[in-house]
Amino acid sequence: MSNRRMAAVWLMVAAAGVCCAPAAGQSFLNNITHNLRMEMSGVMEMANVSYSTPVINATYIARNEFDMRAMGMLYNSTHLVIDLIAKKQAYPEGVVHVSDGHLELPSVRKEWRPLLAHYAGPTAVIVVAVLFAVSLPLAGLFWCCCYWCRSGRRRRPFDRKYDACLKGLLAILLIALLTLFLFGVVCAFATEAQLEAGAARAAGALRAGLRDAHAFVNATHAHAHWLLVVNYGELERKMDALLTGAGMAVSVQLGEFSHAVSVTTLNKMVQQLDGVQADLRAVQHLTATLFILPH
Numbered sequence: 001m002s003n004r005r006m007a008a009v010w011l012m013v014a015a016a017g018v019c020c021a022p023a024a025g026q027s028f029l030n031n032i033t034h035n036l037r038m039e040m041s042g043v044m045e046m047a048n049v050s051y052s053t054p055v056i057n058a059t060y061i062a063r064n065e066f067d068m069r070a071m072g073m074l075y076n077s078t079h080l081v082i083d084l085i086a087k088k089q090a091y092p093e094g095v096v097h098v099s100d101g102h103l104e105l106p107s108v109r110k111e112w113r114p115l116l117a118h119y120a121g122p123t124a125v126i127v128v129a130v131l132f133a134v135s136l137p138l139a140g141l142f143w144c145c146c147y148w149c150r151s152g153r154r155r156r157p158f159d160r161k162y163d164a165c166l167k168g169l170l171a172i173l174l175i176a177l178l179t180l181f182l183f184g185v186v187c188a189f190a191t192e193a194q195l196e197a198g199a200a201r202a203a204g205a206l207r208a209g210l211r212d213a214h215a216f217v218n219a220t221h222a223h224a225h226w227l228l229v230v231n232y233g234e235l236e237r238k239m240d241a242l243l244t245g246a247g248m249a250v251s252v253q254l255g256e257f258s259h260a261v262s263v264t265t266l267n268k269m270v271q272q273l274d275g276v277q278a279d280l281r282a283v284q285h286l287t288a289t290l291f292i293l294p295h
Contacts, residue, residue, distance in 0.1 A: 049238045054226040058219035062208040067197075071190050085121035092118040 068075055092114045097104040116123070 049235055051231045051234055054223060054230075056219050056222045056226075058215050060212045060215060062205065062212045069190050069193060071187070074187070085125050087118060087121070089118075 092111075095111055095114060
């Protein structure tokens with residue numbers, strides 16, 4: 001408040017000087033503006049704030065390592081097969097809507113065509129797998145029935161013309177099926193081993209994740225405290241020094257250009273204005289009281 005009053009006094013003195021010398025007013029303003037600009041340029045160089053950086057070490061112990069157990073090629077090529085049979089978007093565009101924060105799902109009876117077109121790849125794979133799983137034992141049963149029906153007949157002493165080729169094709173088919181079954185068994189054992197190892201490490205991984213989450217929250221709290229307390233204090237001190245320097249520069253320049261002798265007296269008068277205002281209010285109150293009293 002005192003700085004504002006002092007600045008007001010200097011401005012009053014400067015205005016008085018300008019009014020007393022209207023011919024030299026323009027040059028006075030130009031000179032004081034130039035000098036204030038020169039002084040304030042040096043003060044404004046202090047506006048650059050050098051913020052300190054926090055030194056916070058957050059140690060995380062969780063690991064995302066994964067042992068593929070010689071199944072790396074299969075795991076790495078899985079996404080290629082998935083991208084081939086399925087689309088990257090989970091649902092058809094324009095089918096699911098969000099209204100007033102509520103998720104509106106489509107009716108299967110009305111939107112079955114776009115849903116079927118979108119999920120045609122996975123549906124075809126599932127249908128083929130089901131047909132293969134159903135037809136394979138039926139084909140074996142049919143083959144056995146045919147063989148039993150022919151068991152009572154007399155065998156041919158020699159093979160027919162294309163029996164050797166048929167035997168070779170059937171042998172290749174048998175080897176391919178056995179290889180496929182063996183590959184499935186190996187994948188099943190590897191998956192079971194992965195599940196068992198993951199279940200055994202679940203408790204430790206959960207504890208490590210909770211500890212890392214606690215460390216992350218503490219590090220975030222430390223960063224926020226450093227930003228809002230330490231850096232803010234640095235900014236506050238810099239702004240305080242900047243405003244103080246600017247006020248002193250303005251006071252010095254106004255004092256040099258005003259050449260006023262009674263600046264101190266004017267300052268005291270300005271400081272007494274609050275008291276004068278209070279006295280005037282008291283007089284107004286007493287006057288109103290006198291008007292209210294009966295004659």
